[in-house]
Amino acid sequence: MIIIADNLHVMQPPFARALTSLDPVPVRAMVEACLQNGAQGLDLNPGPLRKQPEAAMVFLVETVQAMTELPLLLDTTNPAAMAAGLGACRGRAIVNGVSLEPAKLERILPLAVQFDADLIGYLLHPNSQVPIDAADMMALAVDLFQAVTDGGLDPRRLILDPVVAPLSWQDGARHNRAVLEVIGALPDLLGIPVRTIAGISNLASGAMPLDRKIALEQAFVPMLAAVGLDMALVNVRHGPTVEMIRLCNGLLGEGVFAWAAGLATSDSN
Amino acid sequence: MIIIADNLHVMQPPFARALTSLDPVPVRAMVEACLQNGAQGLDLNPGPLRKQPEAAMVFLVETVQAMTELPLLLDTTNPAAMAAGLGACRGRAIVNGVSLEPAKLERILPLAVQFDADLIGYLLHPNSQVPIDAADMMALAVDLFQAVTDGGLDPRRLILDPVVAPLSWQDGARHNRAVLEVIGALPDLLGIPVRTIAGISNLASGAMPLDRKIALEQAFVPMLAAVGLDMALVNVRHGPTVEMIRLCNGLLGEGVFAWAAGLATSDSN
Numbered sequence: 001m002i003i004i005a006d007n008l009h010v011m012q013p014p015f016a017r018a019l020t021s022l023d024p025v026p027v028r029a030m031v032e033a034c035l036q037n038g039a040q041g042l043d044l045n046p047g048p049l050r051k052q053p054e055a056a057m058v059f060l061v062e063t064v065q066a067m068t069e070l071p072l073l074l075d076t077t078n079p080a081a082m083a084a085g086l087g088a089c090r091g092r093a094i095v096n097g098v099s100l101e102p103a104k105l106e107r108i109l110p111l112a113v114q115f116d117a118d119l120i121g122y123l124l125h126p127n128s129q130v131p132i133d134a135a136d137m138m139a140l141a142v143d144l145f146q147a148v149t150d151g152g153l154d155p156r157r158l159i160l161d162p163v164v165a166p167l168s169w170q171d172g173a174r175h176n177r178a179v180l181e182v183i184g185a186l187p188d189l190l191g192i193p194v195r196t197i198a199g200i201s202n203l204a205s206g207a208m209p210l211d212r213k214i215a216l217e218q219a220f221v222p223m224l225a226a227v228g229l230d231m232a233l234v235n236v237r238h239g240p241t242v243e244m245i246r247l248c249n250g251l252l253g254e255g256v257f258a259w260a261a262g263l264a265t266s267d268s269n
Numbered sequence: 270m271i272i273i274a275d276n277l278h279v280m281q282p283p284f285a286r287a288l289t290s291l292d293p294v295p296v297r298a299m300v301e302a303c304l305q306n307g308a309q310g311l312d313l314n315p316g317p318l319r320k321q322p323e324a325a326m327v328f329l330v331e332t333v334q335a336m337t338e339l340p341l342l343l344d345t346t347n348p349a350a351m352a353a354g355l356g357a358c359r360g361r362a363i364v365n366g367v368s369l370e371p372a373k374l375e376r377i378l379p380l381a382v383q384f385d386a387d388l389i390g391y392l393l394h395p396n397s398q399v400p401i402d403a404a405d406m407m408a409l410a411v412d413l414f415q416a417v418t419d420g421g422l423d424p425r426r427l428i429l430d431p432v433v434a435p436l437s438w439q440d441g442a443r444h445n446r447a448v449l450e451v452i453g454a455l456p457d458l459l460g461i462p463v464r465t466i467a468g469i470s471n472l473a474s475g476a477m478p479l480d481r482k483i484a485l486e487q488a489f490v491p492m493l494a495a496v497g498l499d500m501a502l503v504n505v506r507h508g509p510t511v512e513m514i515r516l517c518n519g520l521l522g523e524g525v526f527a528w529a530a531g532l533a534t535s536d537s538n
Binding site: 167173174176177180184215216218219220221222223224225226227244247248250251252253 | 436442443445446449453484485487488489490491492493494495496513516517519520521522
């Protein structure tokens with residue numbers, strides 16, 4: 001399981017301010033912290049970028065890749081920003097992402113195809129509603145697989161995200177059991193070893209003591225590992241959560257779940 | 270996931286001495302510790318009991334059930350001791366256990382049938398060798414299911430144990446990946462919601478710092494929870510391991526994996 005830091009997020013005020021002022025100093029400090037905390041990939045989430053989308057995204061990608069060659073997940077709903085970011089990426093980029101929402105398929109999917117980038121696909125209904133159960137998720141996976149293939153994407157570029165539910169949701173536990181079931185079933189369902197990603201931070205989002213958040217994340221990470229999750233999007237400042245991912249990788253032997261599309265898996269301890 | 274204490278074991282010198290002298294005092298102290306540490310069932314492993322098998326097993330069962338109504342797993346290879354223990358049990362007993370080994374099927378299986386007890390079946394070859402991969406485990410599960418059914422056992426009484434490998438084994442990690450796969454697949458394979466049990470203590474057996482053992486157990490427990498394990502045999506003195514089982518039960522909603530055969534699941538926090 002690859003550790004992707006979700007720390008570079010527009011909801012972090014220093015990051016948001018740096019994006020507005022195009023000031024690389026705070027971004028560098030945040031990237032440095034992610035690297036020290038074990039990140040093996042970085043999700044760059046600058047938000048919708050209504051102002052200066054291209055300049056802000058290019059600034060962000062260039063600032064980060066001046067420090068590291070780790071894979072970058074470009075996490076914006078703004079197609080202009082996505083296109084500019086993909087153009088600026090020297091290494092392999094991952095487009096984060098699309099769903100069956102028509103606007104995403106029309107404006108984001110073609111960019112992944114154009115740049116031959118990996119593409120994250122969320123298992124959500126076209127109106128962005130979450131699926132009601134595992135069967136619903138599986139049907140969405142089939143539809144999404146078909147949609148991105150029809151759009152010209154090499155299916156080996158697809159990474160599916162079944163959308164972890166916050167436990168604060170009324171049906172959060174039931175939803176997440178379905179998430180586990182679906183992650184395990186997707187390769188057989190789609191007939192290819194499709195990669196999967198999950199947002200660990202979603203699980204215990206909201207107001208909750210930090211030690212409780214981390215305990216829940218530590219319980220959830222091995223569950224995801226057991227069903228073969230490939231990429232975990234985590235807050236890498238949650239040290240025990242990151243440590244648990246490493247432990248799971250060691251326990252299961254990372255080789256079996258190695259990243260399929262040419263991205264190095266440097267962590268196999 | 271039900272927490273079964275594996276602490277009452279002949280390898281514990283005070284327990285072995287108490288069995289020889291039929292002294293209830295040390296046994297009571299050990300049971301009390303198990304209850305305080307969250308046990309929801311107790312595995313009683315007095316070893317092969319070559320001397321006074323009946324008297325020692327009856328002493329053990331009576332001493333324990335005078336203190337608790339928790340389910341008792343009678344864990345001996347001695348058929349005379351098993352018969353005597355089953356006769357002494359007032360509550361539901363669990364016979365631990367059989368495999369495809371002919372002597373077990375001939376002498377232990379009939380006792381489970383006679384006393385209408387739950388029966389643990391180990392996924393091992395008739396010569397007690399461990400299976401080489403998941404397909405081998407599945408074949409053993411089918412054969413064992415057939416053998417115990419042919420022997421007259423109500424198939425709902427069967428609890429399968431796929432035998433967790435120590436990580437110190439050369440192929441331990443690979444074996445345990447197969448264990449996870451098989452636990453998840455067994456209900457579909459056998460066509461009934463067959464229950465499963467696994468020995469968590471096996472994982473990190475041998476010389477290893479205690480904190481490392483507990484960390485590995487904490488990583489492995491949620492993996493087993495994710496694939497639907499029903500009963501975890503653990504050293505309940507490993508508090509963080511027990512705490513992790515509780516957390517997993519909460520995270521997944523224990524109701525879904527409730528114990529099928531009428532044993533109460535008191536823990537659903």
